[in-house]
Amino acid sequence: MTTPSLFDPYQLGGITLANRLVMAPLTRNRAGEGLVPTPLMAEYYGQRAGAGLIITEATQISATAQGYQDTPGCYTPEQVAGWRRVTDAVHAKGGRIFVQLWHVGRVSHRSLQPEGAAPLAPSAVQANTKTYVNNAFAPTDEPRALTLEEIPGVVADFAHAARCAIEAGFDGVEIHGANGYLVDQFLRDGANKRTDAYGGSIENRTRFLKEVVEAVIGAIGAERTGIRLSPVTPANDLSDSNPQALFSHVVDVLETLKPVYIHMIEGATGGPRDIAPEFDFAALRARFSGTWMVNNGYDRAMAEAAIASGAADLVAFGKAFISTPDLVERLRRGAPLNELDTAHLYGGGAQGYTDYPTLDAA
Ligand SMILES: Cc1cc2nc3c(=O)[nH]c(=O)nc-3n(C[C@H](O)[C@H](O)[C@H](O)COP(=O)(O)O)c2cc1C
Numbered sequence: 001m002t003t004p005s006l007f008d009p010y011q012l013g014g015i016t017l018a019n020r021l022v023m024a025p026l027t028r029n030r031a032g033e034g035l036v037p038t039p040l041m042a043e044y045y046g047q048r049a050g051a052g053l054i055i056t057e058a059t060q061i062s063a064t065a066q067g068y069q070d071t072p073g074c075y076t077p078e079q080v081a082g083w084r085r086v087t088d089a090v091h092a093k094g095g096r097i098f099v100q101l102w103h104v105g106r107v108s109h110r111s112l113q114p115e116g117a118a119p120l121a122p123s124a125v126q127a128n129t130k131t132y133v134n135n136a137f138a139p140t141d142e143p144r145a146l147t148l149e150e151i152p153g154v155v156a157d158f159a160h161a162a163r164c165a166i167e168a169g170f171d172g173v174e175i176h177g178a179n180g181y182l183v184d185q186f187l188r189d190g191a192n193k194r195t196d197a198y199g200g201s202i203e204n205r206t207r208f209l210k211e212v213v214e215a216v217i218g219a220i221g222a223e224r225t226g227i228r229l230s231p232v233t234p235a236n237d238l239s240d241s242n243p244q245a246l247f248s249h250v251v252d253v254l255e256t257l258k259p260v261y262i263h264m265i266e267g268a269t270g271g272p273r274d275i276a277p278e279f280d281f282a283a284l285r286a287r288f289s290g291t292w293m294v295n296n297g298y299d300r301a302m303a304e305a306a307i308a309s310g311a312a313d314l315v316a317f318g319k320a321f322i323s324t325p326d327l328v329e330r331l332r333r334g335a336p337l338n339e340l341d342t343a344h345l346y347g348g349g350a351q352g353y354t355d356y357p358t359l360d361a362a
Contacts, residue, residue, distance in 0.1 A: 003308045004020070004307050004308065004310075005020075005304070005307065005308070006019060006020050006021060006300075006303055006304050006307050006315065006331070007019050007020075007328075007332055008020065009052075010052060010291075010313065010314060012053065012096075012260060012261065012291060012314075013172070013222075013223030013224065013260040014223045014224075015096055015171050015172075017052035017053050017096055017314075018050075018052050018094065018095075019051075019052040019328055020052055020307055020313065020314050020315060021051055021052050021303070021314075021315060021316075021317060021327065021328050021331070022051060022052060022053045022054075022055060022293060022295075022314050022315065022316040022317070023048050023051040023053070023054040023055060023316070023317065023318075023321040023327075024055060024295050024316040024317060024318035024321065025055045025056060025057055025058055025100040025174065025176070025228070025318075026057050026318055026321070026322060027057045027058055027068065027071060027346070028041075028044075028057055028345065028346065028347075028353065029068060029069060029070040029071055029132065029346045029347040030044075030070060030347065030348070030349070030353065031070045031071060031072035031073075031082075032082070034073075034076065034078050034079065035060065035066070035070070035071065035072050035073040035079060036072070036073075036076075036078050036079050036081075036082035037072050037079065037082035037083050037085065037086050038082065039085060040349065040350060040353070040354060041072075041082075041085075041086055042085040042086045042088070042089040043089065043354050044353055044354050045086050045089060045090050045097065046086075046089030046090055046092070046093060046095075047325040047354060047356075047358075048095075048321055048325050048327075049089070049090045049092075049093035049094065049095030050093075050095070050325075050326055050327070050328040050329060051095060051321065051327070051328060052096070052314065052328075053095075053096045053097070053098065053171075053314070054090060054095060054096065054097040054098070055097075055098050055099075055100050055174050055228075055263075055316070056072075056086070056097065056098070056099045056100055057071065057072065057100065058071065058100045058101075058102040058176050058181075059071070059072050059073060059074045059099050059100060059101060059102065059161075060072070060073040060074070060075065060102065060103070060104075060161075061073075061074065061075055061101050061102065061103055061157045061158050061160070061161035062075055062103070062154075062157040062160075062161070063075075063113075063114050064103070064113060064114060064117075064119070064120055065102060065103035065104060065157070065182075066104065066108065066112045066113075067104030067105075067107045067108035067109070067112065067119070067131050067140075067181075068104075068112075068131055068132045068133070068346075069112065069132055069133050069134065069135070069347070070347060074099055074101065074161045074164045074165055074168065075157070075160060075161050075164055079164070079168075080164050080167050080168045081168075083099065083165070083168035083169070083170070084168050084169050086168075087168055087169030087170055087171075088169060091169065096171045097170055097171055098170060098171055098172040098173055098174050098224075098226060099165045099168075099170045099173050099174070100173070100174045100176050100228070101158060101161050101162065101165070101173050101174065101175055101176060101216075102176035102181050102182070103120075103154065103157070103158070103176075103181065103182040103183070104119070104131075104181050104182060105119065105120060105121045105122070105143065105181055105182030105185045106119050106120075106121035106125070106126065106127050106140060106143035106182075106185060106191065107119070107127055107129060107131055107140055107180060107181060107236050108131060108140060108141065108143075109131050109133045109138055109140060109141050110141045111133050111134070112131075112133060117144070118141060118142060118143055118144040119140070119141055119143040119144070120143060120144060120146050120150075120154070120182075121143035121144070121145060121146065121182070121185055121191065122145065122146065122182075122185050122186045122191060122192040122193075122194055122198065122199065122208075123143075123145050123191060123192055123193040123194055123199070124142060124143055124144060124145045125143070125190075125191050125193060126140065126141075126142040126143065127140045127143075127180070127191070127236055127237040127238075128237045129180070129236045129237045132346060132347075135347065145194070148196055148197075148198075151198065151208065151211075152211075154182075155208075155211045155212055155215045156215065158175065158212045158215055158216055159215040159216055159218065159219040160219075161173075162215075162216045162219045162220045162225070163219050163220065165220070166220050166224070171224065172220070172223070172224035172225060172226060172260065173216060173220065173224065173225060173226070174226040174227065174228055174263060175212060175213060175216060175225065175226070175227040175228070175259075176228055177209055177227050177228055177229050178228040178229050178230035178233070178235075178263075178265055178269070179230050179233060179235040179236060179238075179265070179269050180230075180233070180235045180236025180237065180238035181236070182208075183208065183209050183212060184229075184230070184238055185238065186198060186205055186206075186207075186208035186209065187205050187206060187208075187209060187240070187246060187250065188205070188238050188239060188240035188243075188246070189205065189239075189240055189241050190237075190238055190239035190240060190241075191237075191238055192205050202242075202245060202246050202249045203249065205246070206246075206249055206250055206253055209227075209250060209253070210253050210257070213225065213227060213253075213254065213257050213259060214257060217257060217258075217259065222257070222258045222259055222260060223260050224260065225259045225260060226259055226260050226261040226262070226263060226291075226293075227254065227259050227261075227262055227263065228262075228263040228264075228265065229247065229250065229262060229263070229264055229265065230264075230265035230269055231243045231244075231246070231247040231264075231279060231281075231284075232267060232268070232275055232276035232279050233265055233267070233268050233269045233271075233275075234268055234275070235268070235269045243276070243279060244278075244279060244280065244283075247284055248283070248284065248287065251284050251287045251288050252287055254288060254290075255287060255288050255289065255290075258290060259290065260290060260291060261290055261291035261292070261293050261313075261314070262288055262290065262291075262292060262293065263293040263294075263295065263316065264281060264284070264285075264292065264293065264294050264295070265295050265296050266281055266294055266295070266296045266297075267296050267297070268296075269296065270296070270318070270319075273296055273297050282311070285311070285312075291313045291314060292311075292312050292313050292314075293312065293313065293314040293315070293316055294306060294311070294312040294314075294315055294316070295315070295316035295317075295318065298315050298316075298317060300331045300334075302315075303315040303317075303331075319340050320337055322340060322345070322356075323337055323338040323339060323340040323341070323356055324337040324338045324356065325356055325358055326358040326359055326360075329358075329359060330359055333359070335359050338356050338357065341356075
């Protein structure tokens with residue numbers, strides 16, 4: 001058997017990826033009216049179609065799922081039509097693309113919620129974190145706990161958005177189970193104080209994730225369903241008393257449901273990889289027989305080592321794909337990357353978005 005390389009094709013369920021480099025989900029706050037993806041977004045993703053797989057920015061499953069201004073949705077016909085432009089642009093260049101489906105839960109602001117209502121969460125525990133509204137960062141509002149009767153509706157919203165995604169031409173969806181948003185809020189006991197079937201024990205706290213994954217798989221099939229997790233990230237003020245036990249159970253549940261991949265953020269999202277040195281990611285990987293995608297602070301050498309050793313099947317790059325549309329080609333040639341324009345990450349137009357040069361243009 002030859003050692004696999006980053007630049008070898010990879011069979012992900014029913015689709016073939018041209019290489020093992022994935023564009024990580026990256027929120028850019030540039031959706032248009034009605035939270036519809038714009039032609040500029042189609043251009044941006046089309047420029048990055050050299051990735052083996054693109055995972056889009058986090059995308060709302062419903063109106064209550066929104067927590068930041070100008071982030072796109074995937075639940076109305078207009079949004080589906082907007083995303084169709086994006087998937088067409090990527091497919092025309094031979095790329096593959098999944099949409100990341102999210103509900104922000106408590107990481108929201110009343111000004112973004114229907115009728116100015118409180119954001120929805122497992123429990124009425126406010127997150128000590130900021131959201132982005134009216135072109136500025138603002139503290140999140142105190143959430144309201146979802147009633148037991150409301151939970152199936154949120155699960156159904158994930159399935160509806162997944163069906164919309166397939167209608168929009170996506171190759172699949174990634175359930176956003178990471179970074180302190182709704183699915184993660186149910187999982188971790190820092191935010192989940194429920195005393196019903198969705199709180200308390202690890203099994204109960206995993207119930208919402210399990211139902212969401214089952215519903216999405218029921219809607220579009222396991223081969224088109226991936227999920228992102230971040231067991232030790234403190235992002236959005238989230239914590240757990242025993243992440244190793246919790247996420248061992250989560251992965252065991254996923255092993256029975258067989259989503260096409262698990263996308264694992266190692267360490268603090270966008271921060272130190274060694275924030276929890278005692279946490280054993282390899283032990284999680286050993287519990288799952290499907291595709292294992294890793295992310296957080298990878299460079300070419302680290303990514304090559306992970307693929308060659310079999311520690312990972314796919315490696316996702318975030319910031320490098322923002323600054324460098326032709327990242328795969330640059331890594332292949334050992335060429336330097338563009339510098340990241342941190343002033344234009346969130347919101348705005350083409351500047352710091354679609355104006356990064358490729359190697360051939362530079
Ligand atoms: C501007 C920006 C937006 C991000 N948006 C998302 C997002 O929508 N969904 C998500 O799961 N992670 C998001 N992340 C986290 C990235 O996907 C990734 O985990 C992080 O940047 C670490 O990878 P890197 O070191 O390769 O950049 C975002 C990160 C950045 C810098």
